[in-house]
Amino acid sequence: MRTYYWMVLPALVLFLLFHTVPVLQGLYYSFTDYPGYGEHAFVGLRNYLNLVKDDRILDAYLFTFKFALVATVLTNVLALAVALGLNARIRFRTALRGIYFIPNVLAILIVGYIFNYLFANSVPAVFGGTNILADPALAWIGIVLVAVWQAVAFNIVIYLAGLQTIPADLHEAAMIDGAGTWRRFLSVVFPLIAPFFTINMVLSLKNFLQVFDHIVALTNGGPGTSTTSVSLLIYTGGFQGGEYAYQTANAIVYFVVIVLVSLVQLRILQRREATL
Template identity: 60%
Template sequence: MSRGPGTERKVDRAYYWMVLPAFVLFFVLHTIPVLQGIFYSFTDSPGYGTWSFVGLSNYAALFQDPRVVDAYLFTFRFALVTTILVNVIGLAIALGLNARIKLKNTLRGVFFIPYVLALLVIGYVFSYLFNFSLPSIGQALGIEALSTSLLSDPERAWIGIVVMTVWQGAAFTIIIFLAGLQTVPEQLYEAAALDGATRWRQFWSITLPMIWGFFTINVVLALKNFLQVFDQIIAMTGGGPGTSTVSIGVLIYRGGFEGGEFGYQTANAVIFMIVIVAFAFFQLRILRREEVSA
């Protein structure tokens, strides 16, 4: 059935009317603030009152600021460790859930519950656990390592944040890995078993190559999210003890909105955005290359 000119024109107009509101909202609520932030990164604005242009001075000062260097080192260490743990634990649980066990669907729902809870709420719960519950248990059992709050130790406080983040973040990776495992044909495992392949050999030769695309998604999203760690730190340590758990996000927030360094920390945010985008592209390029070779 042929369509006249009038019908084609109505379809085009409907398409634009559907896309235009979303485009306007995205441009107003996302693009304009980003452009404003880039503009203010070249100023000495405290976030209020008068300001003046300082050119690239903010960007030059960032590389000489020990606070920024320490925050970047902490953030990358935290993101790397948490990304590895989340994916290893998530894949292990997904493999278990994908096996023929009872209550499989129920367990999937149980494991996904942490992901739908608010990070601040989980952070406060784990803060109470590390500050009060575990020390009480440690004192009762005579375990010196648990007798004091983990979050009060500058050397170990970040471990508590990692534990909480892995507990919450593994839920998403489990769901993604489960979706990937369901795409692997069962016949491949049956043929491998007939050839005498062990479970470990089947995992490396069949499972991992077949779900590598899902592994790529999990790693990229996990590293991106954990580089932006903020809520967990605010709820559990507030950046302390001292400045031992100050991430880049916490530094930008405190310096920009509480310390009168709006322009300076906006420059920090611009650099951080570039770093995250660069890491994402680098990860995708490397992991996609491995996916093709697999």
């Protein structure tokens, strides 16, 4: 047993050193006026109280949740549709699975810069119009399109794993009973892959709530501040705007928000699984 402890100890030390210690240090700084350098003083809950009065914070939260909800729904609808198609008996099924997974292995920043060029040059040249990323009302749609395109790949793999657990006998029995494609999906397929749906929904929403790289590559929070997410605001304000302690408090609040949202979402979806 002692051998196992010695095997785990290096990983535990690294985890504490690079995760736990910075978290505790950040928690401490959130109660100070530390700008990221020099001296600092203890200010108590002032940073946390100021968050609810800051329009920048509120706008960033509204944008982030709007983006995350739309992207989560689109990602799972498209991923499930593609997974159902790939699970059917079609030609080149294995090759198509590999092709659909390619976006997931590409670096987000590289993908973002490529799409930035396409939105700015190729799309207007082919379809007319202007760059949607330069329009405050439409820029978020461009970010959604890119984020969904890249996120769908991972969700497809999860849904395919779930679809392969469904016995073929159930499909045959439903067909003998006269059930059509849509009825088989609602009564047989979806109830059996409900746990996989729960996993994808929770992970998708969590990941989209932390959106950062896509925005940096596509709009950098603009035009103006129309696409500034919470993560981007924490980064720019904390490391470039002299608001280290203030944005650290924001980060801690947002961490709690994401955990609570994930737990509530998980509880609701798990209850729904039991009713299917």
